[in-house]
Amino acid sequence: LLSAVVTNILLFFLIFGLSATVDVKDYKKQITKNTSTVVIGNALQFLLMPFLGFLSIIFFNHWGYSKTMGTMLLILTSSPGGSYSNWWCSLVNADLSLSVAITSVSSILSIFMLPASIFFYQWLIYEIIFPEDVDSDKFTLDFTKIYIPLLVDIAGIFCGLMFGYIFNDPKFHRYANHLGSICGVLLIIVGFIFCFSSPNNSDAESTSLFTWPLAIGTAFPCLLGICLTNFIAIRFLNITRPETVALAIETCYQNNAIALSVAVTMFGNDPSQRGVAAIVPVFYGIVEIIVIAVYGIWAWKMGWTRAPPEASVCTVITATYEVDDHD
Numbered sequence: 001l002l003s004a005v006v007t008n009i010l011l012f013f014l015i016f017g018l019s020a021t022v023d024v025k026d027y028k029k030q031i032t033k034n035t036s037t038v039v040i041g042n043a044l045q046f047l048l049m050p051f052l053g054f055l056s057i058i059f060f061n062h063w064g065y066s067k068t069m070g071t072m073l074l075i076l077t078s079s080p081g082g083s084y085s086n087w088w089c090s091l092v093n094a095d096l097s098l099s100v101a102i103t104s105v106s107s108i109l110s111i112f113m114l115p116a117s118i119f120f121y122q123w124l125i126y127e128i129i130f131p132e133d134v135d136s137d138k139f140t141l142d143f144t145k146i147y148i149p150l151l152v153d154i155a156g157i158f159c160g161l162m163f164g165y166i167f168n169d170p171k172f173h174r175y176a177n178h179l180g181s182i183c184g185v186l187l188i189i190v191g192f193i194f195c196f197s198s199p200n201n202s203d204a205e206s207t208s209l210f211t212w213p214l215a216i217g218t219a220f221p222c223l224l225g226i227c228l229t230n231f232i233a234i235r236f237l238n239i240t241r242p243e244t245v246a247l248a249i250e251t252c253y254q255n256n257a258i259a260l261s262v263a264v265t266m267f268g269n270d271p272s273q274r275g276v277a278a279i280v281p282v283f284y285g286i287v288e289i290i291v292i293a294v295y296g297i298w299a300w301k302m303g304w305t306r307a308p309p310e311a312s313v314c315t316v317i318t319a320t321y322e323v324d325d326h327d
Contacts, residue, residue, distance in 0.1 A: 010187040011149060012156045015103075017180025018086040019160025021173050021320060022097045027161060030101035037239055037247065041102040042109060044229055044251040045080060050117040052221035053077030057125055060217035067126060069214060071118075072280035076254045077221050078117035080106035080150070085253040087184040090177060092296030093307040093321045094245035100157065102250045107153045114150075149255065177320045218280055219287045225252040226295060241304035248295065253288055256281040 030038060054077075057070040081103055089099035164173065229251040233244040296305075303309050306321035 007187065008148065008152050010183045011152050014084075014087060014180050014183040014187060015153055015156030016160040016163075017176045017178070017183060018090055018096065019100050019104075019157045020164040020167075020176035021090065021180065022100050022161070022164060023168065023173070024161060024165040026097035027101055030098050034098065034101070034239075034243075037098065037237065037243060038101050038105055040232075040237065041098075041247050041250050042106050044225075044232070044247070045102075045106055046078070046109065046113045046117065048228065049077040049221055049225055049251065049254065050074065050121060052224055054121050054125065056217045056220040057121075058129065060213045061125075061130055063213035063217075064211060065213050065217050066276065068276045069217075069280050070125060071122065072277050073218060073221070073284075074118050074121050075114075076256055076281055076284050078110075078114045078121075079255040080110040080114075080153070081250045081253045081255065084184065084187075084255070085250050087180065088249050088253060088292050088296065089246045090181065090320060091317055092245065092249075092292075092300060093242070093305040093316060093319075094249060094296075094299070095240070095242040095306075096246070096320075098243050099246045099250055100161075102246075103153070104157045104161075106250075107150055107157065110150055111147070153255075174320060214279065215283065218284050222252050222254075222284065222287050222291055226291060241299070241302075242306050245296070245299045245304050249292055253292060254284070256285040256288070 053073045057065055057073060061070070081099075086096065086099050086103055088094075089096050160176070164176065226248050229248040230244065233239060233247050237244075237247075239247070299305050300307055300316060301309050307316040307319070311319075
């Protein structure tokens with residue numbers, strides 16, 4: 001209970017701080033004048049990513065990608081980006097206003113799209129394609145646990161934009177950005193403490209669960225998702241490079257906190273199944289960090305972000321180029 005309360009408080013102030021960083025005029029411009037990019041970002045997130053998860057499960061099912069693992073991957077790839085996608089866009093100085101615009105819409109759409117994608121692909125995979133897996137790993141998804149972080153995201157976005165509008169000052173925007181960044185780091189620390197302090201997550205057990213089909217099958221949607229999004233943005237969309245980076249991060253970053261919460265609560269009385277379920281979002285989170293960090297550094301050095309390529313690393317990750325003193 002304490003872990004859930006602390007996590008949701010940090011989650012709220014993370015999304016609140018980053019949403020308050022954005023000038024409401026910029027946010028409104030993204031929603032009203034850059035509508036097509038926002039729509040495409042949500043389409044990639046709710047159509048492309050679940051389909052890539054589906055392909056991964058189909059291909060690696062023969063190598064031991066179980067129904068529990070597959071369900072966790074479906075939850076991951078069907079989830080919205082959430083607050084951390086905004087945090088990453090702020091960190092690498094992509095177009096934060098576009099990121100917040102996509103997140104605000106996807107958080108609302110996910111109330112309907114997330115369960116629809118899970119139900120459809122679970123039915124397609126485990127009743128049509130692999131009907132022999134229906135009787136294995138029997139469990140029922142608790143969507144109440146899924147909706148809690150979604151509601152926190154929506155509340156944080158609304159409150160952040162409202163305060164950013166009321167206190168429309170570069171100094172306030174900077175302080176809000178620092179608040180969001182600090183809460184993001186604290187949330188990562190709390191997540192690792194919670195994951196590795198569990199008595200059922202010993203190194204020996206985690207090592208036995210970690211197999212090559214799990215590693216490749218779980219990493220596949222994230223890697224291919226960011227590559228395809230960049231190709232689509234460059235080839236077919238007339239958007240700036242910082243918007244391209246924001247679009248790519250929003251597409252491939254999934255809210256793994258939702259799947260981890262489901263894994264812990266749904267398999268609370270079965271440590272072995274809980275370990276199998278939890279390792280999927282934990283590993284996917286590690287893949288996200290590595291992929292987006294490498295991509296962010298590459299985009300920065302290529303001049304695709306708002307940060308100047310010649311700036312130092314410390315300056316780039318601590319300064320926010322979203323705020324304009326002369327605006």
